[in-house]
Amino acid sequence: MTYIQKGTKQYRSASLSLFFAGFVTFAILYTTQPLLSNFAREFNVSAPVASLTLSLTTGLLAIVMLVAAALSDAIGKKKIMVLSMVCTSIFGLLTAFSPNFITLLMFRAVLGIFIAGVPSIAMAYVTEEFDPKGIGKIMGLYISGTTIGGMTGRIVTGILTDFFSWRIALAAIGVLSLIFSVLFAHMLPAPRQFAKKMLDWKTACAAYKAHLHNRHLMALMFLSLLLMGGFVTLYNYIGFLLVEPPYNLSQTLVGFIFVVYLCGTFSSIYMGKKADQYGRSFILKISLGIMAGGAILTLVPPLMIKVIGICIFTFGFFASHSIASAWVGDTAVKYKTQASSLYLLFYYLGSSLIGSIGGYFWLHFHWLGVICLISVLLMVGYPLVFLDQKGVRITQFNKPGEEPVKRKVN
Secondary structure, three states: OOOOOOOOHHHHHHHHHHHHHHHHHHHHHHOHHHHHHHHHHHHHOOHHHOOOOHHHHHHHHHHHHHHHHHHHHHHHHHHHHHHHHHHHHHHHHHHHHHOOOHHHHHHHHHHHHHOOOOOOOOHHHHHHHOOOHHHHHHHHHHHHHHOOOOOOHHHHHHHHHHHHHHHHHHHHHHHHHHHHHHHHHHHHHOOOOOOOOOOOOOHHHHHHHHHOOOOOHHHHHHHHHHHHHHHHHHHHHHHHHHHOOOOOOHHHHHHHHHHHHHHHHHHHHHHHHHHHHHOOHHHHHHHHHHHHHHHHHHHOOOOOHHHHHHHHHHHHHHHHHHHHHHHHHHHOOOOHHHHHHHHHHHHHHHHHHHHHHHHHHHHHHHHHHHHHHHHHHHEEEHHHOOOOOOOOEEEEEEOOHHHHHEEEEE
16 A cells, blocks of 8 residues: 655645644634624523534534545545535635524534534544554644634634624634635645445445444544543533632633643644554553543642643643544544544534533532543543453554554454
8 A cells, every 4th residue: 555654745735734624624613602692692592592503513513424424435535525624614604694593503504514524534534544653643633733723713703703793703714714625625635545435325334333333443432422521521611610709700811711722732743643652552541641630630729720730631632532533543444434433423422412411510519520520531431441452453563664564462
């Protein structure tokens, strides 16, 4: 097989284009999160109804990812990703011109359908096209794009809304995303390992069934659910804590807490490289420990200590996510795209389900309850790393230039 090799022009071009893909997808996905109160006031709807602008998008995203994976095998991964990014950018721009709330919801629903084309395929593209020796770093670059995109979508939208309006903010993010989408289409190399297949839903269903019966893959799937559930729970309710006494922070200052996503941008690349060097299992265990330590540190009252704790927690989460997502592609011998889609399905289910359950712990047990929930999730997730070690395919590299040899560890 001919892989995209580190140090080549194609490698640099593909790396940057995958960063653009992550940025566009998550910048537009989370643009409405800081605007919920604005929507409630302008369209005269309740807060739960206003939140549909985000939950409707992520819900459809999780479902459509499974379909997008099957389509990519018939049409091609690059074509699906380009279509996804361009349409996502266009509909993201159109949301700025929504005349009423129903129209806004419709645009956001369509966004959820089109956004699914990137996260369901990007990981499979990386594992198939890049030299296996550098997959961890490349996956880290893609995930760093998602962290910066998610951060930008929240912070820049809030700032532009304060100075102008939410419509200007959404339009600006939409235009920027469209520019990045065009660059992505031009820069990403066409898949070399792509062999066009007829669209066969029976085969696709069989692929998902096979993955669901693979205990090693399912360990990673449930780990993603627990990790994302804990991560979203912390960020969902930290704002409630910080606007209360003794902190009394403004919503603008609370919004800037997302700057700590930069810790995730660094950790996804740095720890991805360490995983390539020392082994995924070992670094993943360390990353889970970092998450737990950061979460517990947020229980200390001083604000600065809490912010440091959130930084550490974020560092550990994105490190864990980048390693686990790369491991999924390597563990799935066949149907890698469907494996990546299932991983992300569990990932977003964790966001939706556990993120909501965390509200119960906040209401009844305050911040201590939230951290206890997160700690339990991490304790449940830790043994899954051990479960995934037995029988998992390991890539053994020989002398430089030689093909990797796959072997089993019992």
